[in-house]
Amino acid sequence: MTTRLTLNHWQDWLLPGNPDDTRLLHADGCDRIYVCPPHLGRGYIQEIPLQDDLSLFIVDYALTNDLVIDVPGESPHIEFEFLLAGPETGYSLFVPNFGFKQLEVKRSQRRFFKVEVIFKPPTLTDYFQAYLEQLSPQAQSVAERVIQAMYRYQRSGSLSTPVKMLSRVMQGGMASEPYTTFGHVVSDTLHAESVVFNYANRTPISPTMNQVIGQILSCPYQGTTRRIYLERQALKLVSLRLEAMVQPCLTEADLNSIYQAASILRNQLSNPPSIEALARRVCTNRLKLNQGFREVYDTTPYGYLRDCRLWQAQRLLTISDLAIADIAASVGYTNRSHFALAFRQWTGINPKTFQLQAWQWAS
Template structure:
């Protein structure tokens, strides 16, 4: 069974809870506590407001059925996420939201336990810029083009010459009503959308032992009241600074493994007829072993795994924006077997491609 949730905000599916709930590791009467509806599962969402533009969120829940989420974010916000249990356990993520429609599946019987540090304006732009400054020049260029495309779509009548920072400010401060069908997949041209797969890997970095120590301090906070708020604010910002430091190390790795970035670019642009691993290695001036080692170091997967991610990334866009059949989408992204495509898509997205197309097109 799959339940469908149509939401204006990501937490609208939850019910009010009580901060005296024994599930909580610690709490204060000023916290906002929401709990999972019993018919969907069990667990909680605890939001600790640290400042007007900064919050710490602790989530711990398990669902008893798959849940399809159709989410219209009515405002912009930025998440630095640290997954402790779940599909991304052991990794930290940088997740920007620009008030666009989003889709996804919350999976049956998968416990999700994570910490989020959430920024709104004005800190949102400050930390988004800090993130961009730590990207490699190539990835930063893609990010700037994405921001420019979103800005031009939301402000079509304006003819101002703005910096990337100014465009970002205009996006997050926009008071215009957002089209209920407006998604990143519909806004970005195909060539740019294919490049955004780079963010899937840049945004995902291992949780280090130092991060684990800070997370432990957050989860075992012994204080109450204003002292608790100040303590958690320091720890939350420390976590974010540690995550940003990881980007600097990643940029150094990318500069040392430039041939791996070249190989990844080749795969992104040749998803229908990619070169074999041996040919790809030769094309970028290395051998099969070093190619596989480099992909694992930068992307945490094999060249084939990276190629499959690129194919499914493009398939997601085609299913949302075109009237192609499932077989046509499968062929358009390089699969010779429709059943293998459907299996790979469901494993990655949590839903079969036809159902996804019906829900999103």
């Protein structure tokens, strides 16, 4: 069973809680506590304000039904998430929020347990820039073009550097229209290339990060001492996360072969070459191609192709009025049922429901 909610604010599906809740690992009177309604599940979200532009979240809940939330465009912020239970357990995600409207799908029967460090303006820009500097040159180039596209969508003209444009974008946010999504702002080609961030934003949690997370969860202090301690630990955790963004250990020639192969797959979604043919086209062999994709994208060439297909399908479901079967065919699925299953496994929602919700935004 799936429950669908349309909200004015992200926390509207939750109930106000109390810092005295015995489920909390530690709390203070200034914390904001939200609890899961009994008819939806159990658990809590704890927001610990550290500075005006910095907050720490401890999230621990499980749902009884799948939950699909129509989320409004939020104020711009970036999140460093550290996932301790649930999907992507053992990984840290970098999640930029530019204020786009989106569907958020929360799956049932899983415990969601994570620590989040959230930055808002003005500090946000410094940490966003630090993240960009850790990306590969290829991903940096895509990121700069995405920032330029968002800046130009907001206003005419341009600024001298991507950092200045980023600062302006994050000050104003992108939710100038109620249905604005990422797919509305960027071109077809740039949207396809931006799939790189689905991989670049994901990093394993290291033992050192785990140690700092443990110190955050077991904080023994109260009052001002607690806030200072948690702020220091949160910033240390983010620094460790940025340092962990290491580049693939490949030669320049091998790396260029992988980038070229990825470009071929992105541009031939409906008629991709075989692995052997793809390897020949980029002057390598099947083994090195598979190993290279693992190094760069943490998946296989076919896994990358599937992600590109579904990434493009999600955009078409959002911005076009094409039939589901036509969208499936355009991204390489000859069987609509196979497409629906793959999309549901990838997003947690079937394509028709996703499309209807997107149409509702634009109406």
